[in-house]
Amino acid sequence: MKELDKYIDLVKYDYGPEWQSIEINGELKPRDYFNYAIKDLEDEQDSRSLINALLNAKRALHYQIDLLIDAYGFNSYKNRNSFPVKLDYCKRCGIVSPRILSKLNIVRNAVEHDYTVPNKSEVDDFIDITELFLAATDRFFYRLPDNIVFPGLDEQYEDNFRDIFNVRLIKGLGEIILGRQIGDNEHYETIKAPHEDFFVWSTFLNKCTQ
Known part of the structure; x- marks a missing residue:
């Protein structure tokens, strides 16, 4: 077509x-978690602050994506709740450009380690691409x-x-x-x-x- x-x-x-508009139920919004991630990085650079910053950035990203795809009827995808599937749904709906999604996938894959401490560069990259994604999709909420x-x-x-x-x-x-x-x-x-x-x-x- x-x-x-x-x-x-x-x-x-x-x-x-x-x-x-897209309504958000609950006290916290994706931007709140993102702001927590920024504050975590402002703390002394140790394992705790790096891990907390990464986790809060991931919460912001995942929460934003869940809200967006729910608005576009993701519940039609029965039993397909993995992050890659959600990201693909964003792409297919035209919610955000494939270029941003490609960057997001690369950065996310780089920090998907079990029980390891991310380095400062990895956390910075993840926060940067999360901010890019939020900026590109915030308009959908209103x-x-x-x-x-x-x-x-x-x-x-x-x-x-x-x-x-x-x-x-x-x-x-x-x-x-x-x-x-x-x-x-x-x-x-x-x-x-x-x-x-x-x-x-x-x-x-x-x-x-x-």
Whole structure:
């Protein structure tokens, strides 16, 4: 469905985006754990501070990812709760760029040691890439795509999308609803994760609402 790319033009099209938010239940947010990691590094550089800094940075990262993928319906992936699977879900939904995810995987693999003390360089790298990930995804917590006007009806393209007038993400359910104008009638099609088309449309939503 690469032909969808021609509809991603923030200058040419007004998508009239509507937004929703991601609620965080509990006292602590991912940024809180990240700030703890920074404070841990400000302490005397010993095994305790390095381990605590790394663990808090990992908590921030994992928490942020869990909140994001839950909003995009990760619960449709039954019994697939590993971190690599979650990261792949982020990538397929277009939540964050593959380049950031690639860096994240490299750094995370470097610090996945059991019962060993990370060195200062490893902790610094992990905190840096975690901060990059948080900065790239914080917008979703108050600007999660909800609903857009699809520009196909206003163009002369003769393709599979020309009758679509609306694209909507149903938060938490892993569903995209396409509104189509066929003749005088409106028809609605629901696409559910983990169908490949769900990831195509969620990526489209994220790109055209940046």
